[in-house]
Amino acid sequence: MFITNNELMQKAMKNNFAVGAFNINNMEILQGIIAAARELDAPLILQVSKGAREYAGRTYIMKLAEAAEKDSNLPIAIHLDHGDSFELCKQVIDDGFTSVMIDGSHLQFEENIALTKKVVDFAHGKKVSVEAELGKLIGEQFDAGEGGAVSANAIYTDPEQAKEFVERSGCDSLAVAIGTSHGAYKFKAEPKLDLERLQRIRRLVKIPLVLHGASSVLPEYVAVCNSFGASIQGSKGVPEDQIQQAVKIGVQKVNIDTDLRIAMTAAVRKSLSEKPAEFDPRKYLGPAREMIKEVVERKIKLLGCEGKAKLFG
Numbered sequence: 001m002f003i004t005n006n007e008l009m010q011k012a013m014k015n016n017f018a019v020g021a022f023n024i025n026n027m028e029i030l031q032g033i034i035a036a037a038r039e040l041d042a043p044l045i046l047q048v049s050k051g052a053r054e055y056a057g058r059t060y061i062m063k064l065a066e067a068a069e070k071d072s073n074l075p076i077a078i079h080l081d082h083g084d085s086f087e088l089c090k091q092v093i094d095d096g097f098t099s100v101m102i103d104g105s106h107l108q109f110e111e112n113i114a115l116t117k118k119v120v121d122f123a124h125g126k127k128v129s130v131e132a133e134l135g136k137l138i139g140e141q142f143d144a145g146e147g148g149a150v151s152a153n154a155i156y157t158d159p160e161q162a163k164e165f166v167e168r169s170g171c172d173s174l175a176v177a178i179g180t181s182h183g184a185y186k187f188k189a190e191p192k193l194d195l196e197r198l199q200r201i202r203r204l205v206k207i208p209l210v211l212h213g214a215s216s217v218l219p220e221y222v223a224v225c226n227s228f229g230a231s232i233q234g235s236k237g238v239p240e241d242q243i244q245q246a247v248k249i250g251v252q253k254v255n256i257d258t259d260l261r262i263a264m265t266a267a268v269r270k271s272l273s274e275k276p277a278e279f280d281p282r283k284y285l286g287p288a289r290e291m292i293k294e295v296v297e298r299k300i301k302l303l304g305c306e307g308k309a310k311l312f313g
């Protein structure tokens, strides 16, 4: 049986580690993640975006995740990533998801609270936990300044507002904007998270915190992609030591998708290029699954999550 994000993150908060939340889109990605978690006896959050659900199909993605949970016997939550409406949250809860994110970060403060509260009221009735977001992860187009936001105060999470938001919305965890962003191009200049802001948020907000856009865009995997025909230029992620500092300050869920995409692409490109006569998909998707496992093991260790499955009895 899947557990909720809340169960995972409360344990993580008490024991000073973070749980990796990995995006799944197909069987090989999922199997790579599960293989790593089994190897290191780690709890997991499997997360599904709206796009992933549409790509794989509502039934397929759920059945794949159920198979992974049953097969691995690990503490696993199944979570909706960036839910954009009450209706979508409701649908996945009907499907059996144990956690949803309602992303109202683009809305005005009051509207974000109202939408989040509506989802919380429904989800809690079904024993499902809710992640909300306050502040904006704008990404590459905004990062024109000194290695961080050009107008941090306007878009980064305000600690006082975060406290009020959590109290009034009733959400179980909060995604914060402190300088991360989605994708492979997170910083133009020196990568730098606003860890001082994170500390202030941590002091005021009593529930678990979430870091989106936390891929490190590992240069060695980008290099493999590029040496086999890709053109990924100027990519920059969050340095691993800054992720570790964020976990130390008190982040309990760390979202990773881009690093999995790059690892998978590296393996597929390498396999196809080295064996041009090969056309059995298992011959390039197998290595891709292995590469996912390698990256996820690295993340589990980075987050201090290794061996933590046993905390869940």
Ligand code: G3H
Residues within 6 Å of the ligand: 023, 049, 050, 051, 052, 081, 082, 182, 257, 258
């Ligand atoms: O936060 C975004 C995740 O990387 C999911 O991306 O919407 O393309 O599936 P996606």
Ligand code: 13P
Residues within 6 Å of the ligand: 023, 081, 082, 181, 182, 183, 184, 211, 212, 213, 214, 215, 216, 255, 256, 257, 258, 259
């Ligand atoms: P990355 O693009 O940094 O992997 O972030 C993924 C994410 O935040 C999913 O919600």
Ligand code: ZN
Residues within 6 Å of the ligand: 082, 182, 212, 213, 255
């Ligand atoms: Zn995200």
